Amino acid sequence: MTVIQKLLILVATLFLSISTTGLSAGTSKSTEPTIATESHFRLRTIVLDAGHGGRDPGNVGRGREAEKDINLVITRKLAALIQKKTTYEVRLTRSDDRWISLTERASIANENPANETLFISIHCNSHSSRRVHGIETYIFDIKATDKFAAELAKWENKEEDFSSVDFIITSMAKRAVERYSWEAARVIQSVLVSHLGARDRNRTASDKMVRRAPFRVLVDTRMPALLVELGYLSNRTEYKKLNSSTYQDKVANALLTAIQQFGQAMEADRMAARLP
Numbered sequence: 001m002t003v004i005q006k007l008l009i010l011v012a013t014l015f016l017s018i019s020t021t022g023l024s025a026g027t028s029k030s031t032e033p034t035i036a037t038e039s040h041f042r043l044r045t046i047v048l049d050a051g052h053g054g055r056d057p058g059n060v061g062r063g064r065e066a067e068k069d070i071n072l073v074i075t076r077k078l079a080a081l082i083q084k085k086t087t088y089e090v091r092l093t094r095s096d097d098r099w100i101s102l103t104e105r106a107s108i109a110n111e112n113p114a115n116e117t118l119f120i121s122i123h124c125n126s127h128s129s130r131r132v133h134g135i136e137t138y139i140f141d142i143k144a145t146d147k148f149a150a151e152l153a154k155w156e157n158k159e160e161d162f163s164s165v166d167f168i169i170t171s172m173a174k175r176a177v178e179r180y181s182w183e184a185a186r187v188i189q190s191v192l193v194s195h196l197g198a199r200d201r202n203r204t205a206s207d208k209m210v211r212r213a214p215f216r217v218l219v220d221t222r223m224p225a226l227l228v229e230l231g232y233l234s235n236r237t238e239y240k241k242l243n244s245s246t247y248q249d250k251v252a253n254a255l256l257t258a259i260q261q262f263g264q265a266m267e268a269d270r271m272a273a274r275l276p
């Protein structure tokens with residue numbers, strides 16, 4: 001990180017600390033969509049973002065099935081389960097095979113209230129070593145967990161150019177919802193790993209639970225947001241599994257369980273804080 005970038009972060013932090021003092025529950029008169037603050041998050045809507053699409057296949061992996069198609073199938077299965085089994089609203093950034101920019105995905109998410117919405121971006125990974133396998137869940141941070149996470153974010157951001165200045169300043173706003181993003185990512189990672197018997201690749205994160213990287217789609221979304229990499233298409237076993245309808249159902253069911261657990265934890269928090 002350059003000296004200029006460090007200075008920008010400092011300025012942005014000061015700006016954010018001034019601007020968020022007027023954002024505590026019930027005091028904001030702004031008509032702009034609010035940023036969720038620690039005191040009033042309640043889960044009502046889940047925005048599901050199937051990674052890639054159209055001209056961007058994502059990872060192609062070992063066979064002909066592209067990441068974009070697997071992401072979409074699992075996203076649609078999960079959306080159907082949420083509609084059938086919960087009272088949460090569900091929205092998709094794409095419901096068919098089309099290209100949609102990362103900023104557009106975030107704009108769709110930002111049409112929903114930040115203090116009632118969880119954004120989940122669904123992806124599958126790839127690695128030059130075919131032995132690498134397992135599940136990872138990420139939240140936004142300007143500084144990546146490790147070199148591997150930095151490379152991954154670079155790859156997932158590749159479709160778009162953006163100014164690093166805008167990126168740094170916008171990213172500071174994510175601090176207000178970081179606690180919720182972290183909690184949702186922690187629950188999702190732990191439920192996926194245990195329900196699917198998958199390798200937990202978040203163990204190498206600094207807190208051993210949630211990985212961090214500067215994903216574009218996570219910085220522009222105002223609500224708690226996370227990105228999940230469901231497995232490695234470059235690994236033979238995981239490629240086969242992720243292409244099987246039975247395993248895709250299992251993944252969707254595990255994600256549903258995790259979302260419900262997160263929603264219940266948020267309700268418990270509200271009860272403990274005696275919020276309406």
Ligand SMILES: [Zn+2]
Pocket residue numbers: 051052058059067123124156
């Ligand atoms: Zn991807």
